[in-house]
Amino acid sequence: xxxxxxxxxxxxxLLGDEWITRTYKIHSKIQNLPLQxxxxxxxxxxxxxxxLFNRHEELFDALEQIIIPSLKDRDLISIASVGCSTGQEPxxxxxxxxxxxxxxxxxxxxxxxxxxxxxxxxxxCMDQFGSEADWFAKIKKDxxxxxxxxxxxxxxxxxxxxxxMSYALKDHIDFKVHNISTSPLPEKFDIIFLVNVLLHYTQxxxxxxxxxxxxxxxxxxxxxxxxxxxxxxxxxxxKWMTNLEHLGFKKQKIFLDNWHMKGIDRTYYNQIYTKx
Numbered sequence: 001x002x003x004x005x006x007x008x009x010x011x012x013x014l015l016g017d018e019w020i021t022r023t024y025k026i027h028s029k030i031q032n033l034p035l036q037x038x039x040x041x042x043x044x045x046x047x048x049x050x051x052l053f054n055r056h057e058e059l060f061d062a063l064e065q066i067i068i069p070s071l072k073d074r075d076l077i078s079i080a081s082v083g084c085s086t087g088q089e090p091x092x093x094x095x096x097x098x099x100x101x102x103x104x105x106x107x108x109x110x111x112x113x114x115x116x117x118x119x120x121x122x123x124x125c126m127d128q129f130g131s132e133a134d135w136f137a138k139i140k141k142d143x144x145x146x147x148x149x150x151x152x153x154x155x156x157x158x159x160x161x162x163x164x165m166s167y168a169l170k171d172h173i174d175f176k177v178h179n180i181s182t183s184p185l186p187e188k189f190d191i192i193f194l195v196n197v198l199l200h201y202t203q204x205x206x207x208x209x210x211x212x213x214x215x216x217x218x219x220x221x222x223x224x225x226x227x228x229x230x231x232x233x234x235x236x237x238x239k240w241m242t243n244l245e246h247l248g249f250k251k252q253k254i255f256l257d258n259w260h261m262k263g264i265d266r267t268y269y270n271q272i273y274t275k276x
Contacts, residue, residue: 011042014181014205048200049115051085053124054092054135056195056227061256062272063191064096067222071190077104080189080216082180083197084108087119090173091165093193095139098147101172109178109185119175122165128152133161180209185216192217195226199237206240207247214248217275223249225271241271249273 012020023042024031030041054060071077081090090108097104110116126132136150149164178185180194181201192213198206213223228238243251254270255263 014201014208016202049085049112051088051196053088053126053132055088058227058256058266058270059193059195059224059272060092060096061258062254062270063093063224065256066254067191067224067272068097068100070222074190075103077191078189078218079104079106079191079193080185081106081108081193082178082185082213083194084110084115084119084175085112086115086124087122087173087175088124089193089195090119090175091122091169094169094172095147098143104172106172107174107176107189109176109180111177111179113177116175116177120170122170124163125153125155125160126163128159128161136161136163180212181205182212184212188216188218189221190218191222191224193224195224198225198241203240210244210247210249214275219275221275223273223275225273228269228271244273245276248276250276
């Protein structure tokens with residue numbers, strides 16, 4: 001009992017009371033579970049799992065235009081997606097860089113084993129008229145090969161687009177269960193995506209995670225976090241992320257090209273760093 005309560009207190013210290021309280025409110029029946037099962041549920045479900053393909057599009061633009069070119073002298077560039085949820089982020093990276101797949105090593109980690117199982121399965125449903133469906137149409141047009149199967153399916157009288165990843169895609173990503181708040185990754189990487197993870201933690205939780213990320217990066221490796229969050233209640237978090245040099249990360253200037261302009265300064269909006 002004492003060990004269980006101690007670990008729950010530790011989770012509260014990392015996440016704060018808000019996420020724990022919300023988990024109990026949404027899933028009130030977990031209070032009837034055995035303590036070990038309750039603890040596992042809190043650990044896995046306190047942080048939202050919702051994600052999308054090509055979410056925070058500018059991060060993938062920065063990866064293509066700035067980060068990967070800065071590592072062009074390496075025969076193999078290693079990329080980790082930490083907090084990958086059900087796999088949309090690492091699949092986005094691989095699909096956008098399919099022609100360079102033999103020069104990329106992609107691994108993806110999440111604390112929730114159910115998320116990892118879904119990512120390995122590689123099946124997704126989405127709004128057939130939404131931004132994700134538009135993105136997949138563009139990818140299919142660009143590559144003109146069978147990287148995934150797209151089909152319309154009827155679910156409760158609504159038509160959705162179902163995407164099934166090919167074995168070729170799935171074989172290029174290694175999905176693993178890992179808790180970044182307890183230890184570094186099992187090996188070091190050139191690039192780590194840590195998108196929409198830190199914002200769910202207390203300052204102490206963020207510091208612990210960034211220490212583990214620091215020890216998971218090669219010298220001068222890149223850390224990619226979410227684009228600047230516009231919500232007013234995230235002001236303290238955004239301010240805190242402005243300067244991470246005391247934790248060993250230097251914020252980088254980000255100038256991106258888009259379809260009508262070149263070299264647009266997006267530094268203010270992006271939280272992208274290199275290991276000092």
